Amino acid sequence: MAVYDLEEQEQIDNLKAWWQQHGNLITWTVSALAVAVVAWQGWNWYQGQQAAQASALFGALQQAMVKEDTQRVRTIAGELTEKFGSTAYAPMGTLMAAKVSFESGDAKTARAQLAWVAAHGKDELRDVAHLRLAGVMLDEQAYDEALKELAHKPGPALAAAYAELKGDVLVAQGKQDEARAAYKEALEAQEKDSKDGTGEAGRSPVSQLLHQKLDALGGAA
Template identity: 75%
Template sequence: MAVYDLEEQEQIDNIKTWWKQHGTLIAWVISALAAAVVAWQGWNWYQSQQATQAGALFGALQQAMVKQDTQKVRLLAGELTEKFGGTAYAPLGTLMAAKLSFAAGDNKTARAQLAWAVAHGKDEIRDIARLRLAAVQLDEQAYDEALKELANPPAPAFVAAYAELKGDVLVAQGKVAEARSAYQAALDASRAAPGPGVQLLHQKLDALGGAA
């Protein structure tokens, strides 16, 4: 049996006393940390499973898009939003479905799909969804709603497209001077990255009697 001197025995007694006072708390903290680690690992696994399943659905949606199967695309997009709305696949799939719905003349469904993509999409996806929603609203002569969507500042890459569509809406409202300003803003934004749309902008401005 080990023999301790008085100083060592006092240290041992102090440790025992400290453990009696704080041991329960330490054990609880360790248990809480272990539970947090397990929970974090479980969440990562869940996220991975969600992404995998959503990716498979998105792949099926892409195939249905190629086949122009509107009904199947709508069903798959609905499943994406209902089951995997928190993944990046859902807004993108809904955006694609809306394009097919609009092409099929189903503006009501297209509007609902685009509104969902605007509410749940991020960055470029949200900007594209908002632009397309405004285009559908223009088609339905819901001009004020379209202008409201276009009033939200997009990323720099979409500034010209937003301004041009705003000009189209204003032309439909008969607001020539405001439309001219919108087209000019679109043209100014396009100068940094010229493309085939620039010529069309010039034509629109010329039609309104505006010089670019």
């Protein structure tokens, strides 16, 4: 029994020595993990609050659009980008606000709003922002700037629209050969997208328009 007691005491002494050497590290590690868990929970709560507030603002923006309250739309869009820019509602709302700004004749604000979405939006929203921004620049005869926006590579859904608008810009610049190539690229993308299960491409209104633009350039496909 005495031998057992001695062995047990030795184990206790070893445990004490080990704790003296590593105890502080373990304590700090556990504390850090606890802080991380609390921080993560707090961040999730904060994100939830942000999303809820942004959703309410987005709803208010939609109502302002229905009422055709341009100033209110602009104000809400600014608040979305300034306070809730990390939420999905900000780029959606700002893209909608840009349409209102442009239609009301405020191209400068529309450009700024579209540029924000192009920089902060994701996926198709970003692609749409670049496309619309290029369209505004075409209207303003800022052709080189428009082409820079169209250099952004979009997803397949907007490939034809990008190529068509690029053709429009090149026509405006008097670059007919390059415009013809862009329209053919757009037509190819459009017909590829509209093919049915049999592999036959139908003549959609967009395809018909592209054929007309090519005919006008003397380059029917």
